[in-house]
Amino acid sequence: MRAVLCEAWGGPDDLVVKTVPDLQPKPGEVVVKIRAAGVNFPDVLIIQKKYQVQPELPFSPGAEISGEVTAIGEGVTALRQGDRVAALCTTGGFAEEIALDANRCIKIPESLSFEVAAGFMLAYGTSWHAVRDRAALLPSETMLVLGAAGGVGLSAVEIGKAIGARVIAAASTDEKCAICREHGADETINYTTEDLREGIKRTCGKTGPDVIYDPVGGKFSEAAFRSIAWRGRHLVIGFANGEIPAIPLNLTLLKGASLVGVFWGSFTQREPQNHMKGISEMLGWMKEGKIKPRISKTYTLDEAPQALRDMAARKVTGKSVITP
16 A cells, blocks of 8 residues: 655655555454545644654654545454444554554444545544533634634634534635635634734624634734633634744733633543544534535645645645545
8 A cells, every 4th residue: 555654754845655565453453445534734743743642753644534444353343344434543544544443433424525524523523622512612602713714713613603602713814714704704803914802802892702712822822812701711722823822821810711721632532422422413513514514625645745735834724635
């Protein structure tokens, strides 16, 4: 089989595509023929040794996949050859096949395309854990989403609307703001052409947003937190800006507000039942048409470096996937 390999820490241009031995399942594992693999910002970080998880070299990046089960390991009873599945894998997704623990796979319906299934679990799983679980967003509340046109940002917009809340989407271009409105955002802020705090005042009035969804970091985090509502919750998702902000803690006191950490990967391991509860609820929302994952572009294995360059340059709206 062919696989994208990170053989030395570096950027996308240091990745290579090679033929490697076909995989055989160990006890408790299945082998999945990968039909699509989601591209995520952690894939950019992990090859640079900048992510929380640092695998041994060489490895294939790619944290979420969809495909068909082709081989069953000893002791696996819940899956059969030919089953359509999606799975979280942390690494190994940018390849033609993957061997992984059968418990990490979930069956997907025929109505769900492999591309959507591969781009669904990480972004929407993160946002469900953040918005539904950690922030406990209410239908009567307002949520501000920073970096709203990206994969996790757009999923947060849709989940906020599925809950029934008012959603303000902040993004860097008018085109991205338009995409956010297409996915349900009530108001938008282009923080390249409008001061973020002024935009929040315009869209939220003096009270500010009850929940701030922040996958960006950098200078926008403190500006947003200074505008948060009383008893607000600021969700710390990640730092796509590349800069980890230092927010003065006296602001939490003055606002009676909370900084809430969101580590979805650890959540799935520590609370697998709650994670599956979220997946089930979102599949239901998808059937009802309340959430519609946006797959903006597909790439081949050989184009994986370009996929990661586009992700790092914030050229992606919604999700992009690699289709081996």
